[in-house]
Amino acid sequence: xxxxxxxxxxxxxxxxAGMMDCKKALVEADGDIEKAIDSLRKxxxxxxxxxxxxxxxxxxxxxxxxxxxxxxxAFALKCExxxxxxxxxxxxxxxxxxxxxxxxxAESAEALAALEIDGVKxxxxxxxxxxxxxxxxxxxxxTKISGEKIIPYIHGDNKIGVLVELxxxxxxxxxxAGKDVxxxxxxxxxxxxxEEGIDPELxxxxxxxxxxxxxxxxxxxxxxxxxxxxxxxKFYKENTLLNQAFVKDNKLTVQxxxxxxxxxxxxxxxxxISIGR
Numbered sequence: 001x002x003x004x005x006x007x008x009x010x011x012x013x014x015x016x017a018g019m020m021d022c023k024k025a026l027v028e029a030d031g032d033i034e035k036a037i038d039s040l041r042k043x044x045x046x047x048x049x050x051x052x053x054x055x056x057x058x059x060x061x062x063x064x065x066x067x068x069x070x071x072x073x074a075f076a077l078k079c080e081x082x083x084x085x086x087x088x089x090x091x092x093x094x095x096x097x098x099x100x101x102x103x104x105x106a107e108s109a110e111a112l113a114a115l116e117i118d119g120v121k122x123x124x125x126x127x128x129x130x131x132x133x134x135x136x137x138x139x140x141x142x143t144k145i146s147g148e149k150i151i152p153y154i155h156g157d158n159k160i161g162v163l164v165e166l167x168x169x170x171x172x173x174x175x176x177a178g179k180d181v182x183x184x185x186x187x188x189x190x191x192x193x194x195e196e197g198i199d200p201e202l203x204x205x206x207x208x209x210x211x212x213x214x215x216x217x218x219x220x221x222x223x224x225x226x227x228x229x230x231x232x233x234k235f236y237k238e239n240t241l242l243n244q245a246f247v248k249d250n251k252l253t254v255q256x257x258x259x260x261x262x263x264x265x266x267x268x269x270x271x272x273i274s275i276g277r
Contacts, residue, residue, distance in 0.1 A: 164178050
């Protein structure tokens with residue numbers, strides 16, 4: 001049957017697919033819009049499968065925090081190229097997905113993907129977009145937290161996002177302090193809040209590295225254990241947030257800085273979401 005320009009434009013508005021792709025899908029579907037949409041989705045699924053082994057190293061971090069700063073949702077919407085990451089359609093897709101995550105309080109990336117926007121599952125919309133642009137698109141690092149006081153931070157280019165959960169806030173104004181700590185996390189990338197958050201196997205590995213290094217330097221066997229303990233302490237200082245030197249004043253640790261703002265103020269948890277770094 002003859003396919004009209006009006007039909008093609010209607011399908012383009014619904015799917016965002018290219019003109020020739022829409023025309024071909026309509027021809028195959030005998031002008032049936034719904035069947036044509038299914039055809040385009042199937043094309044997108046094929047593209048998605050082909051892109052599965054590609055690295056999505058670009059994208060944007062999205063964060064939402066409620067009015068009283070006690071609940072937050074964050075995730076990364078990733079793609080393959082910076083060109084797509086800067087595309088307004090890609091940004092709009094991320095904004096819509098975030099809005100649905102907040103509206104439905106999705107607990108995971110899987111739960112989010114199952115939600116619908118305008119009657120179409122987010123997972124299917126992503127597949128359609130993959131078919132449209134020919135790049136791998138994925139939601140990663142989905143985070144939903146609640147706490148006494150949550151401070152968000154997004155690096156200027158939206159490549160790094162941080163959520164900091166503060167506790168023992170009291171009546172103190174802690175927004176600036178929270179952002180200072182969030183910037184610390186973005187820059188220094190600690191692996192845990194404090195020693196308790198480090199996997200014991202990782203600590204033991206660092207200890208054994210310290211022992212072997214000291215042994216190779218010819219240190220006496222009887223002091224290897226003590227040297228290794230110092231090695232582990234250095235590891236804690238460099239890799240746990242509260243023990244790190246505060247970047248704005250390296251005479252203080254991060255915990256000492258927080259104590260200077262409000263005695264007992266500390267970080268209960270944090271999330272760092274990054275794009276390709």
